[in-house]
Amino acid sequence: MSDFLSLKGKRGLVVGVANEDSIAWACARAFHELGAELAMTYVNDKALPWVRPLAERVHASLFMPCDVREPGQLESVFETIEAEWGQLDFLLHSIAFAPRDDLHARVVDSSQAGFLQAMDVSCHSFLRMAHMAEPLMPRGGALLTVSFYGAEKVVEDYNLMGPVKAALEASVRYAAAELGPQGIRVHALSPGPLKTRAASGIQRFDDLLERARQRAPQDNLADIDDVGAAAAFLVSDRARTITGNTTYIDAGYHVVG
Numbered sequence: 383m384s385d386f387l388s389l390k391g392k393r394g395l396v397v398g399v400a401n402e403d404s405i406a407w408a409c410a411r412a413f414h415e416l417g418a419e420l421a422m423t424y425v426n427d428k429a430l431p432w433v434r435p436l437a438e439r440v441h442a443s444l445f446m447p448c449d450v451r452e453p454g455q456l457e458s459v460f461e462t463i464e465a466e467w468g469q470l471d472f473l474l475h476s477i478a479f480a481p482r483d484d485l486h487a488r489v490v491d492s493s494q495a496g497f498l499q500a501m502d503v504s505c506h507s508f509l510r511m512a513h514m515a516e517p518l519m520p521r522g523g524a525l526l527t528v529s530f531y532g533a534e535k536v537v538e539d540y541n542l543m544g545p546v547k548a549a550l551e552a553s554v555r556y557a558a559a560e561l562g563p564q565g566i567r568v569h570a571l572s573p574g575p576l577k578t579r580a581a582s583g584i585q586r587f588d589d590l591l592e593r594a595r596q597r598a599p600q601d602n603l604a605d606i607d608d609v610g611a612a613a614a615f616l617v618s619d620r621a622r623t624i625t626g627n628t629t630y631i632d633a634g635y636h637v638v639g
Contacts, residue, residue, distance in 0.1 A: 387618055390417035393467050394617065395459070397423050397448060397511070398476030398528075401432045405528055405573065405609050406476035412610035413617070414440035418471075421463055423448035425477075443467075450477065450507040451499075460514040470518040472617035475511055475527040478504040480542050492542050500542055505550040512557050512568070522565025524617040527554065528609075529570040529628060531636050539589075551628050558626030567625035569616050573609045574598065574632030599634035 394413055398406035399422055410420055421444035424433040437445045444466060448459050463470055484496030508527045515525060532540035533547035551570050558568040612631045615621055630636045 387615065387620055388417055389413055389614065389618060392417075392471040392617070393419045393421070393443075393469065394471055395421045395423075395463065395473040395511075395515075396476075397459075397474065399424070399433050399436055400429060402436065403606065404476070405571075405606050406474060407436055408606035408610035409474050409476070409526075409613040410436070410440050410442075410610075412607070412614040413472075416614050416618070418617075419443055421446070421459075421467075423459060425449050450503055450510070456507070456510060457514070460511075460518070464518060468518075469520065470515055470523060472524040473511060473515055473526070474613060475508045475525070477507065478528075478543065478546070480504070480546070484542050487541065489542055489545060497542065500546045501549060504543070504546045505553060508550060509553055509557065512561065512566075516561060516564065516566065519564065519566050522567075522622075524567045524569065524621070525557065525561075526569050526571060526613055526616060529554075529572045531572060531574065531630075531632065533572075533628075534636070554628070555626050562625060567616070567621070569625065570628040571609055571613060571616075572628050572630045572632065572636070573604050573606075574635040597635055597638050598632065599638065602633050603635075604631045604633055 396406050396410045398404060399410060410422060413420060420440055420442045422437045422442040423446050424430050426449055444462060446459050446462055448455050450456050480500035481496040484492045484500065512525050527550060529547045529551050531537060532544040533551050536544065554568050554570045561568060608631050612629055616624065616629065
């Protein structure tokens with residue numbers, strides 16, 4: 383491990399690991415390999431058997447339940463971090479959800495309840511985390527979330543998550559402006575289509591993958607480890623003057639109209 387890019391002495395929270403195919407897991411592994419101490423969460427008891435072994439592999443010091451839809455769970459995570467660590471250097475938010483019926487429908491046909499739930503889980507929860515992380519970052523830090531190109535342009539079958547991710551990217555920019563004076567940097571990671579558990583809910587996702595591969599200038603797709611490498615750089619001190627960006631990790635997929 384080169385000291386050119388080191389996370390030794392840093393402590394980070396990773397939210398969104400579901401299994402070994404998760405973007406959040408690749409990021410956690412990259413953070414750990416560079417020396418960071420980690421806190422990890424799992425969404426519920428059903429996910430626990432899949433996530434606990436991964437937390438053990440990166441020697442997560444803190445391992446807690448966190449379903450942002452459940453009152454008090456997210457607050458409990460940050461209370462534990464404050465009690466056990468007293469501070470936080472970075473966090474990764476990698477969660478998204480929309481009810482299946484709304485996700486598979488046209489955006490104009492989405493229900494109010496489904497739209498609000500998708501926005502709450504996929505976007506507002508990141509702002510909640512930013513709010514609770516701020517007092518734990520007196521020396522500055524980094525906040526990361528995960529987006530997709532469907533936030534910027536219409537992507538067939540991405541549907542409701544398009545406007546939700548657009549709101550998330552706008553939230554990143556505003557949070558970067560508001561938290562910048564405290565030395566807190568804010569980023570959206572935008573990989574191309576990846577086979578993850580979350581993506582499996584999108585209709586005809588295999589077709590989306592193939593269209594993206596054909597479109598990308600590098601004629602391939604990024605993988606979760608590519609996203610992990612970018613995330614590790616962005617939370618490091620080497621990226622101390624970078625903030626407010628949507629960082630594409632997609633083999634050039636986003637540059638082709």
